[in-house]
Amino acid sequence: MADLTGGQLVARVLREAGVGHVFTLCGGHILPIYDGCLTEGITILDFRHEQAAAHAADACARLTRNVGVAIVVPGPGVTDAVTGIANAYAARSPVLLIGGAAPLALRGLGALQEMDQVTLMRSVTKGAWTVPETRQIPEVLTTAIRTALSGRPGPVFVEIPVDLLMTTIEDRLAPIPQRYVHRPRPAADPDALAQLERLLAEAARPVVVAGGGVYWDDAAKSLATFAERAGVPVFMNGAGRGALATAHPNAFAQARGFALGRADLVLVLGAQLDFRLGYGRPPVFAEGARVAVVDVDPTELGRNRPLELGLWGDLDVILRQLAEATPKTMAARVEPWLAAVRARETESRTKLDGFCASDDVPVSHYRLAAELARVVTPETIVVGDGGDVVGCASKIVPLHRPGQWLDPGPLGCLGIGPSFALTAKLLNPSQRVLLIAGDGAFGLNGMEMETAVRFGLPLTCVVGNDGGWGQIRNPQVSFYGEARAVATSLPNTRYDLMVEALGGRGVLVTDPRDIGPQLQRALGSDEVWCVNVILDPEAYKRTGTVSMAI
Secondary structure, three states: OOOOEHHHHHHHHHHHHOEEEEEEOOOOHHHHHHHHHHHHHHHHEEOOOHHHHHHHHHHHHHHOOEEEEEEEEOOHHHHHHHHHHHHHHHEEEEEEEEEEEEOOOHHHOOOOOOOOOHHHOOOOOOEEEEEOOHHHHHHHHHHHHHHHHOOOOOOOOEEHHHHHOOEEEEEHHHOOOOOOOOOOOOOOOHHHHHHHHHHHHHHHHHHEEEEEHHHHHHOOHHHHHHHHHHOOOEEEHHHOOOOOOOOOOEEEOHHHHHHHHHOOOOEEOOOOHHHHHHHHHHOOOOOEEEEEEEEEEHHHHOOOOOOEEEEEEOEEEEEEEOOOHHOOHHHHHHHHHHHHHHHHHHHHHHHHHHHOOOOOOOOOHHHHHHHHHOOOOOOEEEEEEHHHHHHHHHHOOOOOOOOEEOOOOOOOOOOHHHHHHHHHHHHHHOEEEEEEHHHHHHHHHHOOOHHHHHHOOOOOOEEEOOOOOHHHHHHHHHHHHHHHHOOEEEEOOOHHHHHHHHHEEEHHHHHOHEEEEEEHHHHHHOOOEEEEEEEOOOOHHOOOOOOOOO
């Protein structure tokens, strides 16, 4: 028998769950957990803002497909972390946020940083709990972890009063649960699978949309097998990007509007029918298209539109079933349709290539994207954090594998970049990490570049600096005119000098011919770099691709 503090119990639970790193910002209420983590060999990374710590836990969860853990103080620490947890909730990311709390004996008396945290967190988590006594710390935490990882993944919250963390208890009175997470991989029932086979057999113009569920269910290989056997064009969004490599013959990106607008069958795999897919409705989807959705979350089936088939289950298992059942003749039958989609893809790519070749000064967004594409290898992890700068790069930068591209997800939460990038480097020290950031987005959590320096996590941040919130400013000017465009302009800030002041390296780039050499220099070093590229704020608008996030 041994005596353990509540903080040590927390750390033992985390170690049992396979957690190797926690992300935090310090405070007296949570110091006992730090002490326990040191004993258990769990690395503690402290950030400059709790939002950034929550983003790091989100990135950790996405990259490991396990629970990512952030630990914050009560009150403002928890409220600061809300944005990161809300982003994780929208992105289906299993984050455990542990919040400190005032001592139980002082609850309701107005103790320091006391507030009703559980009620606050319930709307952006799969579950929120408070621990009532020290011996229940393991049980409550494991319940939260099981909830985060089961079914559709998502974040959870547990608050633990500081007096419980400091209380000592015999370990036999608070055993650490084991083998408590079970993730069954349900297959399609025979009738549903037969119905899906019939839909494919009757389709002349099928399209597959692969979303984040393909990544979370580790279904990329099965998707490739099915796509090749069926001969279907595949479009990827969200965390599904990279499920098929950009160079794969069934992978498409630029012809999505053409394909969805003419498809007679759309098979949606682990993607939400939200704003990114026009809610699954015309005119984005063809008026008469049949739609089938496969998802691990049954509440997504039938969301926003009627379905020909809604199928609940594990995407990897179901895609393997489907590949085996798909006749070998299907690919030849739909080849004319695939060729038509490929022709439109080639046409769109050719148009983009023209933009990418621009030698204009200031630099165009597409020229920057083209230079970024040249340095991205299969081993490079790419993080996108911004509006037009990242939207443009996503069209050009090639992907080679699942999990190679990280972005905020459907909540559209800017400021994730430094946290995601340094966490990617932490977990993959042999790989290069490239952060593509807009100048507005970088300003939200740019101080975390110091965190990367402090922990020796070399990464390269490329700031596309067009002096404003371009994705909002361009339509604002179009709608209201230049004279009434307010709150959307920024100065061309010297972020390169800022990163140098934080202990990294920086360079300002104004000539497109200098981008490539500076990227190679930064990516080849063992230091934290900021390549600050001055962009033409009008260039993206001139391509006819003005966007507005609504």
